[in-house]
Amino acid sequence: MAGTLRGSARVAVVSGGVLDSDSRALRVAAAARAAGYEVTLIGRAPATAVPEGVAVRRVSVADVIGSHRRVRPRPGLRWPLAYRSAEAYTHRTTLIEARRALLATRGAELALVHRPLPLRAMARCGYAMDWMRHGVRAAWTGARAAQHRAAVHRRERPDARLDNVVTELARLLLGRRAWRVLEPGLLDEEVAYGPVLESVRPHLIHALGHRTLGVAIRAALRSEAAGHRIEVVWDAPPQVPAASRRSTVAADAHARTFAAEADAVVTVGDRLAHELRARHGLSATPTVCRNAPPLTAAPSRPGGVRTVCHLSEDTPLLVHIGKLLPDRGPATVIEALPKLYDLHAAFVVPDADDPYLAELRDRAAQLGVHARLHVLPYVPVDEIAGFLSSADIGVLPVHQLPHHQAVLASRYFEYAHARLPVVVSDVRAMAAATLELGNGEVFRAGDTADFVRAVGAVLTNPKRYRKAYDRDDVLRQWSWQTESAPLLDLYARLLGPRH
Structure with missing residues (x-):
């Protein structure tokens, strides 16, 4: 949309999930607002940690067609x-x-x-x-x-x-039309998000995930027919295996239907960018913008997760942040606790009533380590690094699956900005980064004994691993200030020159 002034350009950031737990959506909205755009953040409630100056439109998706x-x-x-x-x-x-x-x-x-x-x-x-x-x-x-x-x-x-x-x-x-039969619930989101986008009348829609991509493309087509041009940026995450073959085929068909219609594609890793271009026949390689936290002053160690767990400074504590899924390997942590004596483990989760978490708690009780397992709620996105910094180790015990291999997880960056030594499984991206930087130990995925060895090595000399973050300005490279620059350049190319 050449010729549009940045000061008058409206950007809609559309999230398919709960806004408070969608760090990517919150960071994109904050970066666009800081660059001078008029930003509206659209997603599901609650939304209590919205960046200053960003308007919020909360949607409620009624599960009618899908159910x-x-x-x-x-x-x-x-x-x-x-x-x-x-x-x-x-x-x-x-x-x-x-x-x-x-x-x-x-x-x-x-x-x-x-x-x-x-x-x-x-x-x-x-x-x-x-x-x-x-x-x-x-x-x-x-x-x-x-x-x-x-x-x-x-x-x-x-x-x-x-x-x-x-x-x-x-x-x-x-x-490509198979998604309408296999995943009709996508139309519930059209009913919820479509009218909101039409009322906002943005000049650019930043759609996070494949579910919001179709909503954005359809809204842009309707708007263009009415004389108002909308650019669509698709923010494509790694392809996570679905619960069934039906869901996998539906998600792939939906993405293939609309991916080539997007004006630009953004993703979180170089390898993933090339895979997306080949899979969807894109005219250009997607822009890479990793979901790293903003660079701030070094967080102070006192308080935070250690205080919430009521632990003293000399009690070893590892932390795992994010939704608990079997392929993310939290069971490895539970199985290792009996062999790590006084080590405590804190799981920072979005849903304390998750059935899988209940299974992990039962297993911890069977092993006699339930008193050393702590389950904590999420904290606001901009407070994560400070909250985690009082722990001793950040763990990422994910399994050897394709969607874990290609990119560094957001949690890896969160641990880095908290200056935590990490213990990660030997999946390609994280293992390579950890071995190169020296900020932690790598263990064989799913191997409890090797996990115990890696944790013991870090606890023996944690300062050695923390010093890795002081070298080569690594945290500045892994910061949102650096990662969002290509995204804002992309916005400028799509929306026109700076005012």
């Missing part, structure tokens, strides 16, 4: 008796419970109220008949309810062979 398959599962041949909707299932099962309560009340009444013998005998016979009818109804409802739950479970986890066959047929017959 239709789950709340109204088709009975089909596998579940012929299943209820056809969640409403029918809830109504019938609740009605059975209510009738059981009424019958129990009737039995209590017969036991308490005095009646002549003939009347009492007749009442008892009627009561027994009512229980027989109720037993038949309850059995029938129970059978239908069990099939309904099985159908819903299969809809939630479509990973059976038949589901995979249907997925492959959709991919072959529909190609």
Whole structure:
């Protein structure tokens, strides 16, 4: 959109997740605002740590289209008796419970109220008949309810062979349009985000992730038809394996549909940039902008995570930040605690009620180390480095999977800015960076004994590893001030000259 003055250009940063936990969205919005753009941050609530001067539009995505398959599962041949909707299932099962309560009340009444013998005998016979009818109804409802739950479970986890066959047929017959059949929930986001983007009327949309990419492209097409040009920048993260083949194919089809329509693509690593260009046939290699924290003064060690855990300065403490997933290796930390004696582990997580976290806590209890496991909530993005700095080690025990190999994780940069020695698994990007800089130890992914060795090596001489951050101005290279420069140059090329 050549000729637009930066002072009048409006930028919409669109996040598909919760704004408070989306550090990338918050940093992009802050950088654009500091560069003089009028910035609106769009995403899901809560949004309490928004950069100064950035407008916020909170959206609520109603899971209507996406949940239709789950709340109204088709009975089909596998579940012929299943209820056809969640409403029918809830109504019938609740009605059975209510009738059981009424019958129990009737039995209590017969036991308490005095009646002549003939009347009492007749009442008892009627009561027994009512229980027989109720037993038949309850059995029938129970059978239908069990099939309904099985159908819903299969809809939630479509990973059976038949589901995979249907997925492959959709991919072959529909190609890039397969996402409409396989992941209709993407249209729920269109309904939520589309009207907000139309009311903001931005000159540029920065779409984070593939789910918001389609929303941005469609909004730009509608706007251009109305005479208002919108540039779209797609911020593409590493491709994380989905829960099922159906979700994987849907995500790939959706990205392929809209990736080439974006005016520019941004990503978080050089290798990933080349992979994106080859996969989507992009005309140019995506701009690389890693999600590093802003450079600040060295954080002070007292307080922070150590204070929240109520630990003294001489108690060794390692920290893991981020959502807990099996492929991120938190189980390795739990299994190692019995062999690390007085070491404590703090998991800083977005959701303390995560079912997988409950499994980890149970395992810690079985091993007798639950008292040394601490679960803490997220802190604001701009406070992460200071919060973590009082720990002794930052860990990244991720497994050997493709999406871990290509880029340095955001958590790695957070640990670096907290001046923490790191213990990382031997995935390509992190292992190479750690061995080159000397800021930590590398262990074999999934190997508890080797993890124990690496942690012990760091605890023996932590100052040696912390000194690595004082060399070669490494933290300035890994700072948002440095990483955001190519992004702002890209904005300037798309939106026109500086005012």
